[in-house]
Every structure is written in structure tokens, then in C-alpha cells.
Amino acid sequence: MKFTQFLKTKGAIASIFMGIFYAVAMLGIFLPGYTAIPGNIDKLPIAIVNDDAGEYGTMIADQLKENLPFEEVKTDLTNKRALEQLEENEITLVVHIPKTFSADMENGEVSSSIDFTVNEAGATVVSSSMTSIITQINNQLSAQFSQQTAQGVLMNFNVPEEQAADMAKMIETSYVGNVVTINDIPDGMHNNMLPMFLTMAGYVGAMIAAMQLVASFNESRGKASKTRLFVYVQLTALIIAVLAGLASMGIAYLVNEPSGELFLSLFGQQVLNYMVAFNFTAMFIFLVGEGGMILNIPVLLVQTIANGATITRDMMYGPYEWVSYISPMYYSVQAYFANMYSSISPAPFVWGMIAVGLGAMLINILLVAFVHKKVPLEASLVEDTKDVINNTEITV
Incomplete structure (x- = not known):
């Protein structure tokens, strides 16, 4: 039997066809499908829960809603209900501003924090993307909010400018972005x-x-x-x-x-x-x-x-x-x-x-x-x- 004859056999023809078909099918399905990462990150629903009655909480909530790259931001949920929806993977991130946040920031309380809660028991891309976004949020809040706003507030109370700047730095370090994970998955x-x-x-x-x-x-x-x-x-x-x-x-x-x-x-x-x-x-x-x-x-x-x-x-x-x-x-x-x-x-x-x-x-x-x-x-x-x-x- 010549090689050309062998290539005409049913097994050879099927193998050639399947080799080409599988390559086209796999790449044609996988590559378009995974372009959703990170392109469709904005499709993920999140919740911002502001329990703070002061101006800081409202300012942060408005700033986050305006600047975060998410189309669906729920702001009408209680923290309990938001965490329940996070548990059920109906939302992917809960940002909770506690009711004492403004008072704590004005007083320079070290315990003042905003909770960012993510659910690890779900899609891999979600937890990793949310962790990256939380880091960016915390950096922005530290740089743009803590020092500038605190310094302005202190100056309104007739504190000398130099002393206000020193106190503002102390207040800046009191801000903590508290990252909370639920349903932790073991390492690996x-x-x-x-x-x-x-x-x-x-x-x-x-x-x-x-x-x-x-x-x-x-x-x-x-x-x-x-x-x-x-x-x-x-x-x-x-x-x-x-x-x-x-x-x-x-x-x-x-x-x-x-x-x-x-x-x-x-x-x-x-x-x-x-x-x-x-x-x-x-x-x-x-x-x-x-x-x-x-x-x-x-x-x-x-x-x-x-x-x-x-x-x-x-x-x-x-x-x-x-x-x-x-x-x-x-x-x-x-x-x-x-x-x-x-x-x-x-x-x-x-x-x-x-x-x-x-x-x-x-x-x-x-x-x-x-x-x-x-x-x-x-x-x-x-x-x-x-x-x-x-x-x-x-x-x-």
C-alpha cells in the first residue's frame, strides 16, 4: 500500500478532519469567550451600603458610585441583605461604610475603617478582580480623601496650617480599608x-x-x-x-x-x-x-x-x-x-x-x-x- 492510499483510508481521513476541526472549534470558542476578561468586569453587580450619617460617608459613597467601573451599583440594600446576596453570588462586592465613620475620621480614630467584602466561593476571576479593585480604591481614598479633606476640616477649626498638616498626616494613617472575605477557599x-x-x-x-x-x-x-x-x-x-x-x-x-x-x-x-x-x-x-x-x-x-x-x-x-x-x-x-x-x-x-x-x-x-x-x-x-x-x- 502506498502512502497516498493510506491517507485515503477512513481512519486517516477522520483523524485529519478531527485534528483541524478540534483546533478550529477550541480556538474559535475559547478565544472569543475569554475576551470577556477583563472586558466585561463592568457587568458585575456590586453594593455600596452607607450607614454613615456624616458628610464623609455620603461623599465617599457618591465618589465610589461615580468612579467605579460597574454598571450596576446597588445602594438601597441594608448591610445584612447585601451580605446575603453576596453569599448567593447575586452581587460580587459589598462596600460598607459604618455609621461612625465620619465621627471617627474627624477625631482621628485608628479604628475607623470601610469594609470591602468579597466571596471567594465563586468564579476565579471575580475574587482576583475585586481584590485588585479594592487596592485601587484604598489607594485613591488615602491619597485624595484622607489628607486633603482632613486638613481642610482642621483649618476650619482655626488650627494653624503647619499643625493642621501634621495632624492630617496622622488622620491619614488612621484610615483602614478592611478587606473581608467570606467562604475562604484553602490555599492552592x-x-x-x-x-x-x-x-x-x-x-x-x-x-x-x-x-x-x-x-x-x-x-x-x-x-x-x-x-x-x-x-x-x-x-x-x-x-x-x-x-x-x-x-x-x-x-x-x-x-x-x-x-x-x-x-x-x-x-x-x-x-x-x-x-x-x-x-x-x-x-x-x-x-x-x-x-x-x-x-x-x-x-x-x-x-x-x-x-x-x-x-x-x-x-x-x-x-x-x-x-x-x-x-x-x-x-x-x-x-x-x-x-x-x-x-x-x-x-x-x-x-x-x-x-x-x-x-x-x-x-x-x-x-x-x-x-x-x-x-x-x-x-x-x-x-x-x-x-x-x-x-x-x-x-x-
């Missing part, structure tokens, strides 16, 4: 990325299994009814889900060492994640056969952005945000964040996963029922069935 990128890695491990394994098990379904046609074969496929996927879930937990507990109390809930979610991903990816295989993998690959790549591990829905471009609402990966990642690192319940995300999985399974049932034509049972199976019936009659 492996901890921050664990929700995504667990989800990806289950999803990719389920996608490959969908291709192989649906192929077995098609090869076994005529040996059993479509209904029985479909049940066999689901049972096999469930067995794999349990085994793969145990393997996933083994690695996760060996490397990341999460709480032992979470084992059953994490294991249960990983099994659910696998089954939902299996039925979700099997839709394309049941629909168009092995060529469904060509559809599954870009769907997978889109979900790596739309799952919310790196950027939030608020920052996503429209197509990625739309996908997140039907994405098994989004609900899985958010459920893992809530379960492992947050104090909110993962139940809404788990139910979201279940809804996607049931919808995908229903579509698969319809595809098997109406797209896959009936195949007559093999003659040997028919004869075996007759023998069983006859033997039963004789026994009776």
Missing part, C-alpha cells in the same frame, strides 16, 4: 479548581461512554427489543458512574483532602453528574450516530466557559450565558462550590442538574422510539422464545 489553585475538575472528569468520561454504549446499542439491535437495550445502556452507565465516582473521590480526597463529612454528598453528586452528562451527550449520538461527537466537542468547549468556574454569568457574552441555563456543567460546578466552600444550600443547583438530565433522557427515549426503526429479532432468539413457551406449557 487545585482547591479553587476542584469543582470544575470533578465536573470535567465526569462529563468527558460520560461523553466517551455515550459514544461507545450507543454503538453497542446499535450493534445489539435484533438481539433484544429497543426498550430492553435502552435500559441496558442506562444500567451500564449507572455502574460506570458509581465506579468512576469512587475513583474521582479517591483522587480528590488524596490530593485536596476535603471534609470527610462531605463524602456521601460529593460522591452522590459525582454519580448524578455522570448520569446527567451521559444522557446529555448521548442525545447527539442517538440522533446522528458516531458523527454526534462532532457536535459534542463544541458543546463541551462552550460549557468550559459557561460553567461559571472562571467567569460569572454577568460577565458572559450572550451565547455562553444562554448555554449556562441548560448546561449540566454549570449546575454541577455551582453545586460543588456551594457544597464544599459556601454556607448556602447546593439543592437549587442539584435540582437544576436533575431537570437537565430528565429532559435529556426524555429526548433520548423519543429518539429511540421514533428515529431508530424496529429491527426483527434474530431467528435463533425467536426459536428460543418458542421453546421456552412450549416447555412452560408442557410443565403446566
Whole structure:
């Protein structure tokens, strides 16, 4: 066989096609998707809570609202409600000006501070971006507010200019930008990325299994009814889900060492994640056969952005945000964040996963029922069935 003949084989042609297709799909999906960082930082909602009745608090709140690069700044929330929304990742930063701030600043109280609270149990870009923005805010307040404003106030009380300048420097050092984090994630990128890695491990394994098990379904046609074969496929996927879930937990507990109390809930979610991903990816295989993998690959790549591990829905471009609402990966990642690192319940995300999985399974049932034509049972199976019936009659 000549090399040119080899290149014309089905395997060579498929490999060439997939190599080009995967490169185009990956770069064509990833690069536009990640241009949202930092371009869409302004889409993140924040809250400014001003409990200070003095002029300093109002001035700072107005200045922050005007100068911060955010389109949505909530100013009508109590601090308690703002922190609740932060916990649920409905907002990404809470700036709280305490009610004694003006009085403390005028008196040079060292304890005077503004609280900047961020939630670490969420998209990676959010916490890092907020930390950078908080640093800039504190630098600006220290440079523009503390010394100049304090000096002006002191001079109004007939304090000599030189003495006012010295006192202003003291007041400047009394300002503290207090950075508060809730739901701290243990140090190490492996901890921050664990929700995504667990989800990806289950999803990719389920996608490959969908291709192989649906192929077995098609090869076994005529040996059993479509209904029985479909049940066999689901049972096999469930067995794999349990085994793969145990393997996933083994690695996760060996490397990341999460709480032992979470084992059953994490294991249960990983099994659910696998089954939902299996039925979700099997839709394309049941629909168009092995060529469904060509559809599954870009769907997978889109979900790596739309799952919310790196950027939030608020920052996503429209197509990625739309996908997140039907994405098994989004609900899985958010459920893992809530379960492992947050104090909110993962139940809404788990139910979201279940809804996607049931919808995908229903579509698969319809595809098997109406797209896959009936195949007559093999003659040997028919004869075996007759023998069983006859033997039963004789026994009776």
C-alpha cells in the first residue's frame, strides 16, 4: 500500500478532519469567550451600603458610585441583605461604610475603617478582580480623601496650617480599608479548581461512554427489543458512574483532602453528574450516530466557559450565558462550590442538574422510539422464545 492510499483510508481521513476541526472549534470558542476578561468586569453587580450619617460617608459613597467601573451599583440594600446576596453570588462586592465613620475620621480614630467584602466561593476571576479593585480604591481614598479633606476640616477649626498638616498626616494613617472575605477557599489553585475538575472528569468520561454504549446499542439491535437495550445502556452507565465516582473521590480526597463529612454528598453528586452528562451527550449520538461527537466537542468547549468556574454569568457574552441555563456543567460546578466552600444550600443547583438530565433522557427515549426503526429479532432468539413457551406449557 502506498502512502497516498493510506491517507485515503477512513481512519486517516477522520483523524485529519478531527485534528483541524478540534483546533478550529477550541480556538474559535475559547478565544472569543475569554475576551470577556477583563472586558466585561463592568457587568458585575456590586453594593455600596452607607450607614454613615456624616458628610464623609455620603461623599465617599457618591465618589465610589461615580468612579467605579460597574454598571450596576446597588445602594438601597441594608448591610445584612447585601451580605446575603453576596453569599448567593447575586452581587460580587459589598462596600460598607459604618455609621461612625465620619465621627471617627474627624477625631482621628485608628479604628475607623470601610469594609470591602468579597466571596471567594465563586468564579476565579471575580475574587482576583475585586481584590485588585479594592487596592485601587484604598489607594485613591488615602491619597485624595484622607489628607486633603482632613486638613481642610482642621483649618476650619482655626488650627494653624503647619499643625493642621501634621495632624492630617496622622488622620491619614488612621484610615483602614478592611478587606473581608467570606467562604475562604484553602490555599492552592487545585482547591479553587476542584469543582470544575470533578465536573470535567465526569462529563468527558460520560461523553466517551455515550459514544461507545450507543454503538453497542446499535450493534445489539435484533438481539433484544429497543426498550430492553435502552435500559441496558442506562444500567451500564449507572455502574460506570458509581465506579468512576469512587475513583474521582479517591483522587480528590488524596490530593485536596476535603471534609470527610462531605463524602456521601460529593460522591452522590459525582454519580448524578455522570448520569446527567451521559444522557446529555448521548442525545447527539442517538440522533446522528458516531458523527454526534462532532457536535459534542463544541458543546463541551462552550460549557468550559459557561460553567461559571472562571467567569460569572454577568460577565458572559450572550451565547455562553444562554448555554449556562441548560448546561449540566454549570449546575454541577455551582453545586460543588456551594457544597464544599459556601454556607448556602447546593439543592437549587442539584435540582437544576436533575431537570437537565430528565429532559435529556426524555429526548433520548423519543429518539429511540421514533428515529431508530424496529429491527426483527434474530431467528435463533425467536426459536428460543418458542421453546421456552412450549416447555412452560408442557410443565403446566
